[in-house]
Amino acid sequence: MDAEVTAAQTASAQFERELEFLIDAIYHKYHYDFRGYASASLRRRLKTAMSRFECQTLSQLQDKVVHDPAAFPALLDFLTVQVSEMFRDPEYFRALRERVVPLLRTYPSLKVWVAGCSAGEEAYSVAILLHEEGLLSKTLIYATDINARMLQKAAAGVYEVQRIAGFTANHHRSGARTSLSDYYSAAYGRAVFNKLLKDHIVFSDHSLATDTVFAEVQLVSCRNVLIYFDRSLQDRALGLFREALCRQGFLGIGAKESIRFSSQAGAFLDFVPAQKIFQRRAEL
Protein backbone atom coordinates (compact mmCIF):
# COMPACT_ATOMS: atom_id res chain seq x y z
CA MET A 1 0.00 0.00 0.00
CA ASP A 2 1.49 3.38 -0.93
CA ALA A 3 2.24 6.18 1.51
CA GLU A 4 -0.66 8.35 0.33
CA VAL A 5 -3.19 5.63 1.09
CA THR A 6 -1.67 4.95 4.50
CA ALA A 7 -1.87 8.67 5.28
CA ALA A 8 -5.52 8.79 4.18
CA GLN A 9 -6.35 5.85 6.42
CA THR A 10 -4.57 7.39 9.41
CA ALA A 11 -6.50 10.64 8.86
CA SER A 12 -9.77 8.76 8.67
CA ALA A 13 -9.04 6.86 11.90
CA GLN A 14 -8.14 10.15 13.58
CA PHE A 15 -11.43 11.67 12.39
CA GLU A 16 -13.34 8.76 13.93
CA ARG A 17 -11.59 9.20 17.27
CA GLU A 18 -12.18 12.95 17.31
CA LEU A 19 -15.82 12.40 16.40
CA GLU A 20 -16.24 10.23 19.46
CA PHE A 21 -14.54 12.83 21.67
CA LEU A 22 -16.71 15.62 20.27
CA ILE A 23 -19.95 13.71 20.81
CA ASP A 24 -18.87 12.89 24.37
CA ALA A 25 -17.92 16.51 25.02
CA ILE A 26 -21.31 17.73 23.78
CA TYR A 27 -23.04 15.19 25.99
CA HIS A 28 -21.14 16.18 29.12
CA LYS A 29 -21.22 19.91 28.54
CA TYR A 30 -24.66 20.45 27.01
CA HIS A 31 -26.49 17.18 27.81
CA TYR A 32 -27.42 16.50 24.18
CA ASP A 33 -26.91 12.84 23.44
CA PHE A 34 -25.84 12.05 19.88
CA ARG A 35 -24.09 8.82 20.85
CA GLY A 36 -26.86 6.73 19.29
CA TYR A 37 -27.02 8.64 16.02
CA ALA A 38 -26.29 6.80 12.77
CA SER A 39 -22.63 7.54 12.24
CA ALA A 40 -22.67 7.91 8.43
CA SER A 41 -25.08 10.86 8.52
CA LEU A 42 -23.37 12.30 11.58
CA ARG A 43 -19.98 12.17 9.85
CA ARG A 44 -21.37 13.96 6.82
CA ARG A 45 -23.11 16.65 8.89
CA LEU A 46 -19.98 17.25 10.94
CA LYS A 47 -17.83 17.58 7.83
CA THR A 48 -20.24 20.25 6.57
CA ALA A 49 -20.14 21.95 9.98
CA MET A 50 -16.32 21.88 9.97
CA SER A 51 -16.15 23.84 6.75
CA ARG A 52 -18.86 26.27 7.86
CA PHE A 53 -17.06 26.88 11.18
CA GLU A 54 -13.75 27.10 9.27
CA CYS A 55 -12.18 24.30 11.30
CA GLN A 56 -9.57 21.92 9.89
CA THR A 57 -10.27 19.19 12.40
CA LEU A 58 -13.07 18.03 14.66
CA SER A 59 -10.92 18.77 17.69
CA GLN A 60 -10.78 22.42 16.60
CA LEU A 61 -14.54 22.35 16.27
CA GLN A 62 -14.82 20.77 19.71
CA ASP A 63 -12.64 23.50 21.18
CA LYS A 64 -14.83 26.18 19.65
CA VAL A 65 -18.09 24.64 20.76
CA VAL A 66 -17.05 23.70 24.29
CA HIS A 67 -15.56 27.10 25.11
CA ASP A 68 -18.09 29.26 23.33
CA PRO A 69 -21.65 28.40 24.39
CA ALA A 70 -22.94 30.81 21.72
CA ALA A 71 -21.46 28.56 19.03
CA PHE A 72 -23.29 25.48 20.22
CA PRO A 73 -26.80 26.34 18.92
CA ALA A 74 -25.30 26.86 15.46
CA LEU A 75 -23.68 23.42 15.59
CA LEU A 76 -26.94 21.94 16.88
CA ASP A 77 -28.62 23.16 13.69
CA PHE A 78 -26.14 21.12 11.64
CA LEU A 79 -26.72 18.07 13.79
CA THR A 80 -30.49 18.16 14.02
CA VAL A 81 -32.27 20.17 11.38
CA GLN A 82 -34.60 17.98 9.39
CA VAL A 83 -35.49 19.18 5.95
CA SER A 84 -39.25 18.94 5.68
CA GLU A 85 -42.23 20.39 3.90
CA MET A 86 -45.94 20.52 4.59
CA PHE A 87 -47.85 17.40 3.65
CA ARG A 88 -44.59 15.73 2.62
CA ASP A 89 -45.55 12.41 0.98
CA PRO A 90 -49.20 13.37 0.34
CA GLU A 91 -50.17 9.69 0.17
CA TYR A 92 -49.27 9.33 3.84
CA PHE A 93 -51.68 12.12 4.75
CA ARG A 94 -54.33 10.64 2.48
CA ALA A 95 -53.99 7.35 4.34
CA LEU A 96 -54.26 9.15 7.69
CA ARG A 97 -57.38 10.88 6.40
CA GLU A 98 -59.07 7.84 4.89
CA ARG A 99 -57.95 5.03 7.18
CA VAL A 100 -56.93 6.48 10.55
CA VAL A 101 -59.30 9.44 11.01
CA PRO A 102 -62.46 7.25 11.03
CA LEU A 103 -61.04 5.45 14.08
CA LEU A 104 -59.80 8.65 15.72
CA ARG A 105 -63.38 9.94 15.55
CA THR A 106 -64.40 7.35 18.13
CA TYR A 107 -62.33 8.97 20.90
CA PRO A 108 -63.93 11.71 23.05
CA SER A 109 -60.70 13.70 22.94
CA LEU A 110 -57.48 13.26 21.02
CA LYS A 111 -53.79 13.63 21.68
CA VAL A 112 -51.25 13.47 18.89
CA TRP A 113 -47.47 13.43 19.18
CA VAL A 114 -45.36 14.78 16.32
CA ALA A 115 -41.88 13.67 17.37
CA GLY A 116 -38.88 15.48 15.87
CA CYS A 117 -40.98 18.35 14.55
CA SER A 118 -38.08 20.60 13.47
CA ALA A 119 -39.59 23.82 12.03
CA GLY A 120 -43.17 22.61 12.48
CA GLU A 121 -44.27 21.73 8.94
CA GLU A 122 -45.53 18.28 9.92
CA ALA A 123 -47.35 19.51 13.03
CA TYR A 124 -49.23 22.17 11.06
CA SER A 125 -50.06 19.63 8.37
CA VAL A 126 -51.59 17.27 10.93
CA ALA A 127 -53.50 20.18 12.51
CA ILE A 128 -54.91 21.25 9.14
CA LEU A 129 -55.92 17.70 8.29
CA LEU A 130 -57.68 17.26 11.64
CA HIS A 131 -59.40 20.63 11.21
CA GLU A 132 -60.69 19.56 7.81
CA GLU A 133 -62.01 16.37 9.35
CA GLY A 134 -63.74 18.27 12.17
CA LEU A 135 -61.48 16.84 14.88
CA LEU A 136 -59.12 19.68 15.69
CA SER A 137 -61.37 21.27 18.32
CA LYS A 138 -61.01 18.18 20.53
CA THR A 139 -57.32 17.62 19.76
CA LEU A 140 -54.06 18.58 21.41
CA ILE A 141 -50.92 18.09 19.34
CA TYR A 142 -47.57 17.75 21.11
CA ALA A 143 -44.82 18.75 18.71
CA THR A 144 -41.40 18.00 20.15
CA ASP A 145 -37.79 18.48 19.15
CA ILE A 146 -34.41 18.86 20.83
CA ASN A 147 -33.48 22.05 18.99
CA ALA A 148 -34.78 25.10 20.88
CA ARG A 149 -34.23 27.46 17.96
CA MET A 150 -36.25 25.21 15.69
CA LEU A 151 -39.04 24.98 18.29
CA GLN A 152 -39.22 28.77 18.34
CA LYS A 153 -39.47 28.85 14.58
CA ALA A 154 -42.10 26.15 14.66
CA ALA A 155 -44.16 28.01 17.26
CA ALA A 156 -44.01 31.17 15.15
CA GLY A 157 -45.33 29.20 12.15
CA VAL A 158 -43.75 31.51 9.61
CA TYR A 159 -42.54 30.13 6.27
CA GLU A 160 -41.07 31.74 3.20
CA VAL A 161 -43.81 32.39 0.71
CA GLN A 162 -41.81 30.64 -2.06
CA ARG A 163 -42.38 27.35 -0.26
CA ILE A 164 -46.16 27.73 -0.22
CA ALA A 165 -46.71 26.55 -3.81
CA GLY A 166 -45.09 23.21 -2.99
CA PHE A 167 -47.03 22.94 0.27
CA THR A 168 -50.28 23.71 -1.57
CA ALA A 169 -49.66 21.06 -4.22
CA ASN A 170 -48.90 18.46 -1.53
CA HIS A 171 -51.95 19.48 0.50
CA HIS A 172 -54.15 19.11 -2.55
CA ARG A 173 -52.79 15.61 -3.26
CA SER A 174 -53.51 14.60 0.34
CA GLY A 175 -57.26 14.77 -0.40
CA ALA A 176 -57.72 18.32 0.91
CA ARG A 177 -61.21 19.49 1.75
CA THR A 178 -60.22 23.14 2.12
CA SER A 179 -57.72 25.52 0.58
CA LEU A 180 -54.35 25.87 2.28
CA SER A 181 -54.72 29.65 1.96
CA ASP A 182 -57.52 29.45 4.55
CA TYR A 183 -54.83 28.76 7.14
CA TYR A 184 -52.24 31.47 6.63
CA SER A 185 -51.89 35.15 5.85
CA ALA A 186 -49.12 36.25 3.54
CA ALA A 187 -47.22 39.49 3.87
CA TYR A 188 -43.68 40.69 3.11
CA GLY A 189 -42.69 37.44 1.44
CA ARG A 190 -43.77 35.34 4.38
CA ALA A 191 -46.76 33.19 5.20
CA VAL A 192 -47.87 33.16 8.84
CA PHE A 193 -50.01 30.24 9.90
CA ASN A 194 -53.18 30.95 11.90
CA LYS A 195 -53.72 31.03 15.61
CA LEU A 196 -56.61 28.62 15.03
CA LEU A 197 -53.99 25.91 14.40
CA LYS A 198 -51.47 27.12 16.97
CA ASP A 199 -54.06 26.98 19.77
CA HIS A 200 -54.04 23.22 19.41
CA ILE A 201 -50.30 22.64 19.22
CA VAL A 202 -47.88 22.61 22.14
CA PHE A 203 -44.28 22.90 20.98
CA SER A 204 -41.88 21.53 23.53
CA ASP A 205 -38.38 20.32 24.16
CA HIS A 206 -38.15 16.53 24.29
CA SER A 207 -35.35 14.13 23.44
CA LEU A 208 -36.06 10.65 22.12
CA ALA A 209 -32.54 9.75 23.30
CA THR A 210 -32.79 10.83 26.94
CA ASP A 211 -36.37 11.74 27.96
CA THR A 212 -39.35 9.61 28.93
CA VAL A 213 -43.01 9.48 27.91
CA PHE A 214 -45.11 12.51 28.91
CA ALA A 215 -48.68 11.69 27.83
CA GLU A 216 -50.96 9.03 26.44
CA VAL A 217 -51.65 9.66 22.77
CA GLN A 218 -53.77 8.11 20.01
CA LEU A 219 -51.39 8.94 17.16
CA VAL A 220 -47.63 9.33 16.89
CA SER A 221 -46.22 10.77 13.67
CA CYS A 222 -42.45 10.57 13.52
CA ARG A 223 -41.19 10.64 9.97
CA ASN A 224 -37.61 10.76 8.75
CA VAL A 225 -36.29 10.99 12.28
CA LEU A 226 -35.54 7.32 12.97
CA ILE A 227 -33.24 7.13 9.92
CA TYR A 228 -30.77 9.32 11.81
CA PHE A 229 -30.65 6.88 14.73
CA ASP A 230 -28.72 3.64 15.04
CA ARG A 231 -30.64 0.47 15.77
CA SER A 232 -30.43 0.74 19.56
CA LEU A 233 -31.62 4.34 19.63
CA GLN A 234 -34.38 3.38 17.19
CA ASP A 235 -35.40 0.71 19.70
CA ARG A 236 -35.51 3.28 22.47
CA ALA A 237 -37.61 5.72 20.43
CA LEU A 238 -40.02 3.00 19.30
CA GLY A 239 -40.27 1.86 22.92
CA LEU A 240 -41.34 5.38 23.90
CA PHE A 241 -43.94 5.43 21.13
CA ARG A 242 -45.27 2.08 22.23
CA GLU A 243 -45.53 3.33 25.82
CA ALA A 244 -47.15 6.62 24.81
CA LEU A 245 -49.72 5.06 22.48
CA CYS A 246 -53.04 3.89 23.82
CA ARG A 247 -53.99 0.34 22.87
CA GLN A 248 -54.72 0.26 19.15
CA GLY A 249 -53.20 3.73 18.78
CA PHE A 250 -51.43 4.60 15.54
CA LEU A 251 -47.80 5.13 14.60
CA GLY A 252 -46.71 6.70 11.32
CA ILE A 253 -43.04 6.64 10.24
CA GLY A 254 -41.20 7.76 7.11
CA ALA A 255 -41.79 6.13 3.73
CA LYS A 256 -38.38 4.43 3.75
CA GLU A 257 -38.15 3.71 7.45
CA SER A 258 -38.77 0.32 8.94
CA ILE A 259 -39.52 -1.17 12.34
CA ARG A 260 -38.56 -4.59 11.01
CA PHE A 261 -35.07 -4.46 12.53
CA SER A 262 -36.29 -3.33 15.95
CA SER A 263 -36.90 -5.39 19.06
CA GLN A 264 -40.14 -3.38 19.35
CA ALA A 265 -41.47 -4.70 16.02
CA GLY A 266 -43.71 -7.23 17.80
CA ALA A 267 -45.63 -4.48 19.60
CA PHE A 268 -47.03 -3.12 16.34
CA LEU A 269 -49.25 -4.44 13.58
CA ASP A 270 -49.26 -3.27 9.98
CA PHE A 271 -52.20 -0.95 9.44
CA VAL A 272 -51.45 0.77 6.11
CA PRO A 273 -48.18 -0.95 5.14
CA ALA A 274 -47.64 1.07 1.94
CA GLN A 275 -47.68 4.30 3.94
CA LYS A 276 -45.82 2.88 6.97
CA ILE A 277 -48.73 3.33 9.36
CA PHE A 278 -48.78 0.83 12.21
CA GLN A 279 -51.20 0.10 15.02
CA ARG A 280 -50.18 -0.73 18.57
CA ARG A 281 -51.34 -4.21 19.45
CA ALA A 282 -54.31 -4.30 21.81
CA GLU A 283 -52.95 -7.10 23.97
CA LEU A 284 -49.52 -5.65 24.74
Next chain:
Amino acid sequence: MSLQGRVDAVVIGASAGGIEALNVLLPALSQYLRPPVFIVVHLPRDQPSMLADIFSKKCAVPVREAQDKETVASGTVYFAPANYHLLIDRGPQLSLSADDLVHHSRPSVDVLFESAADIYKNRLLGVILTGANEDGASGLAAVHDAGGVTVVQRPDTAQAPNMALSALKLRPADWVLTLDEIAAMLRTLDALPSRGVN
Protein backbone atom coordinates in the same frame (compact mmCIF):
# COMPACT_ATOMS: atom_id res chain seq x y z
CA MET B 1 -7.94 -5.21 -15.88
CA SER B 2 -9.03 -7.90 -13.49
CA LEU B 3 -10.10 -6.70 -10.07
CA GLN B 4 -10.30 -10.22 -8.68
CA GLY B 5 -9.85 -9.99 -4.91
CA ARG B 6 -9.07 -6.28 -5.08
CA VAL B 7 -12.38 -4.71 -3.91
CA ASP B 8 -15.09 -5.47 -1.33
CA ALA B 9 -17.79 -3.18 -2.74
CA VAL B 10 -18.79 -1.20 -5.82
CA VAL B 11 -20.47 2.21 -6.00
CA ILE B 12 -21.99 3.48 -9.24
CA GLY B 13 -23.32 6.96 -9.98
CA ALA B 14 -25.30 8.10 -13.00
CA SER B 15 -27.72 10.79 -14.08
CA ALA B 16 -29.07 11.60 -17.54
CA GLY B 17 -28.85 8.44 -19.68
CA GLY B 18 -28.09 6.36 -16.60
CA ILE B 19 -30.81 3.80 -17.04
CA GLU B 20 -29.64 2.94 -20.57
CA ALA B 21 -26.06 2.64 -19.31
CA LEU B 22 -27.11 0.36 -16.44
CA ASN B 23 -29.00 -1.70 -18.99
CA VAL B 24 -25.61 -2.64 -20.37
CA LEU B 25 -23.84 -3.15 -17.03
CA LEU B 26 -26.30 -4.85 -14.70
CA PRO B 27 -27.67 -7.69 -16.87
CA ALA B 28 -24.01 -8.60 -17.52
CA LEU B 29 -23.34 -9.30 -13.82
CA SER B 30 -23.04 -12.98 -13.06
CA GLN B 31 -24.76 -14.84 -10.27
CA TYR B 32 -21.33 -15.43 -8.72
CA LEU B 33 -20.78 -11.69 -8.11
CA ARG B 34 -19.13 -11.33 -4.70
CA PRO B 35 -19.12 -7.64 -3.67
CA PRO B 36 -22.32 -5.64 -3.10
CA VAL B 37 -23.09 -2.90 -5.64
CA PHE B 38 -24.64 0.40 -4.51
CA ILE B 39 -26.16 2.66 -7.14
CA VAL B 40 -27.41 6.24 -7.20
CA VAL B 41 -29.31 7.38 -10.29
CA HIS B 42 -30.82 10.86 -10.35
CA LEU B 43 -34.58 10.58 -10.74
CA PRO B 44 -37.63 12.78 -10.12
CA ARG B 45 -38.04 13.19 -6.37
CA ASP B 46 -41.83 13.14 -6.23
CA GLN B 47 -42.47 9.61 -7.45
CA PRO B 48 -41.26 6.24 -6.25
CA SER B 49 -38.26 4.74 -8.01
CA MET B 50 -39.04 1.66 -10.08
CA LEU B 51 -35.38 0.82 -10.71
CA ALA B 52 -35.17 -2.17 -8.38
CA ASP B 53 -38.28 -3.72 -9.95
CA ILE B 54 -37.11 -3.06 -13.48
CA PHE B 55 -33.62 -4.45 -13.02
CA SER B 56 -34.44 -7.42 -10.82
CA LYS B 57 -36.26 -8.90 -13.81
CA LYS B 58 -33.18 -8.48 -16.01
CA CYS B 59 -30.42 -9.55 -13.65
CA ALA B 60 -28.90 -12.77 -12.39
CA VAL B 61 -28.16 -11.16 -9.01
CA PRO B 62 -30.64 -9.92 -6.37
CA VAL B 63 -31.59 -6.27 -6.99
CA ARG B 64 -33.26 -4.33 -4.20
CA GLU B 65 -34.18 -0.82 -3.17
CA ALA B 66 -32.06 0.11 -0.15
CA GLN B 67 -33.83 0.00 3.21
CA ASP B 68 -32.65 1.96 6.19
CA LYS B 69 -30.50 -0.06 8.66
CA GLU B 70 -30.43 -3.10 6.41
CA THR B 71 -27.28 -5.21 6.74
CA VAL B 72 -25.37 -5.29 3.47
CA ALA B 73 -25.51 -8.66 1.70
CA SER B 74 -22.75 -9.70 -0.68
CA GLY B 75 -23.44 -10.02 -4.39
CA THR B 76 -26.53 -7.82 -4.16
CA VAL B 77 -27.37 -4.66 -6.10
CA TYR B 78 -28.92 -1.84 -4.04
CA PHE B 79 -30.57 1.25 -5.52
CA ALA B 80 -31.04 4.45 -3.51
CA PRO B 81 -34.76 5.22 -3.13
CA ALA B 82 -36.19 8.39 -4.67
CA ASN B 83 -35.82 11.49 -2.51
CA TYR B 84 -33.39 9.94 0.02
CA HIS B 85 -29.64 9.95 0.19
CA LEU B 86 -28.11 6.50 0.51
CA LEU B 87 -25.11 6.18 2.81
CA ILE B 88 -23.02 3.20 3.85
CA ASP B 89 -22.47 2.93 7.57
CA ARG B 90 -20.44 0.68 9.82
CA GLY B 91 -21.46 -2.96 9.80
CA PRO B 92 -21.60 -2.47 6.84
CA GLN B 93 -25.16 -1.30 7.02
CA LEU B 94 -27.32 0.84 4.75
CA SER B 95 -28.40 4.20 6.06
CA LEU B 96 -30.79 6.69 4.49
CA SER B 97 -30.99 10.42 5.02
CA ALA B 98 -33.42 13.18 4.07
CA ASP B 99 -30.78 15.89 4.43
CA ASP B 100 -30.47 18.77 2.00
CA LEU B 101 -30.04 18.26 -1.72
CA VAL B 102 -26.43 17.98 -2.88
CA HIS B 103 -25.83 19.32 -6.40
CA HIS B 104 -29.61 19.72 -6.67
CA SER B 105 -29.95 16.00 -6.12
CA ARG B 106 -31.31 13.62 -3.53
CA PRO B 107 -30.08 10.92 -3.73
CA SER B 108 -26.63 12.33 -4.44
CA VAL B 109 -23.73 10.37 -5.90
CA ASP B 110 -21.24 12.31 -3.75
CA VAL B 111 -23.05 11.35 -0.53
CA LEU B 112 -23.02 7.64 -1.43
CA PHE B 113 -19.39 7.58 -2.63
CA GLU B 114 -17.98 9.59 0.28
CA SER B 115 -19.77 7.48 2.91
CA ALA B 116 -18.73 4.24 1.17
CA ALA B 117 -15.10 5.42 1.01
CA ASP B 118 -15.22 5.97 4.79
CA ILE B 119 -16.26 2.36 5.31
CA TYR B 120 -14.53 0.38 2.53
CA LYS B 121 -11.45 2.62 2.24
CA ASN B 122 -9.02 1.25 -0.38
CA ARG B 123 -11.25 -1.81 -1.00
CA LEU B 124 -13.86 0.19 -2.97
CA LEU B 125 -14.48 0.49 -6.70
CA GLY B 126 -16.15 3.75 -7.77
CA VAL B 127 -17.76 4.07 -11.21
CA ILE B 128 -19.04 7.33 -12.72
CA LEU B 129 -21.28 6.96 -15.75
CA THR B 130 -23.23 9.32 -17.98
CA GLY B 131 -24.81 12.46 -16.52
CA ALA B 132 -25.32 16.15 -17.11
CA ASN B 133 -24.26 17.60 -13.76
CA GLU B 134 -21.24 17.61 -11.47
CA ASP B 135 -22.52 15.31 -8.75
CA GLY B 136 -20.10 12.43 -8.21
CA ALA B 137 -16.85 14.27 -8.89
CA SER B 138 -15.97 14.88 -5.23
CA GLY B 139 -17.33 11.45 -4.38
CA LEU B 140 -15.00 9.75 -6.83
CA ALA B 141 -12.15 11.90 -5.55
CA ALA B 142 -12.89 10.55 -2.05
CA VAL B 143 -12.72 6.99 -3.39
CA HIS B 144 -9.39 7.81 -5.07
CA ASP B 145 -7.97 9.52 -1.98
CA ALA B 146 -8.86 6.53 0.20
CA GLY B 147 -6.86 4.31 -2.18
CA GLY B 148 -9.86 2.77 -3.95
CA VAL B 149 -10.14 1.98 -7.66
CA THR B 150 -11.79 4.63 -9.86
CA VAL B 151 -13.47 4.14 -13.21
CA VAL B 152 -15.05 6.80 -15.42
CA GLN B 153 -17.12 6.09 -18.50
CA ARG B 154 -15.36 7.43 -21.62
CA PRO B 155 -16.98 10.86 -22.01
CA ASP B 156 -17.29 10.54 -25.80
CA THR B 157 -19.39 7.39 -25.27
CA ALA B 158 -21.64 8.91 -22.58
CA GLN B 159 -25.11 10.17 -23.46
CA ALA B 160 -24.32 13.21 -21.31
CA PRO B 161 -20.55 13.64 -20.78
CA ASN B 162 -20.50 16.29 -18.06
CA MET B 163 -20.51 14.00 -15.04
CA ALA B 164 -17.55 12.03 -16.39
CA LEU B 165 -15.69 15.19 -17.44
CA SER B 166 -16.22 16.80 -14.00
CA ALA B 167 -14.89 13.69 -12.27
CA LEU B 168 -11.84 13.56 -14.57
CA LYS B 169 -11.16 17.24 -13.98
CA LEU B 170 -10.93 16.69 -10.22
CA ARG B 171 -8.73 13.55 -10.22
CA PRO B 172 -7.27 11.29 -12.88
CA ALA B 173 -9.21 8.02 -13.00
CA ASP B 174 -7.52 4.63 -12.86
CA TRP B 175 -9.55 3.57 -15.89
CA VAL B 176 -11.53 5.46 -18.53
CA LEU B 177 -13.64 2.85 -20.30
CA THR B 178 -16.60 2.16 -22.55
CA LEU B 179 -19.69 0.53 -21.04
CA ASP B 180 -18.76 -2.84 -22.49
CA GLU B 181 -15.30 -2.61 -20.97
CA ILE B 182 -16.79 -1.65 -17.59
CA ALA B 183 -19.17 -4.63 -17.86
CA ALA B 184 -16.19 -6.91 -18.52
CA MET B 185 -14.36 -5.45 -15.53
CA LEU B 186 -17.36 -6.05 -13.24
CA ARG B 187 -17.40 -9.69 -14.30
CA THR B 188 -13.92 -10.10 -12.82
CA LEU B 189 -15.48 -9.47 -9.39
CA ASP B 190 -17.01 -12.93 -9.24
CA ALA B 191 -16.10 -15.24 -6.40
CA LEU B 192 -13.17 -17.49 -7.30
CA PRO B 193 -14.37 -20.82 -8.64
CA SER B 194 -13.50 -23.54 -6.16
CA ARG B 195 -10.48 -25.53 -7.27
CA GLY B 196 -9.33 -28.98 -6.45
CA VAL B 197 -5.84 -27.85 -5.55
CA ASN B 198 -5.16 -24.64 -3.71
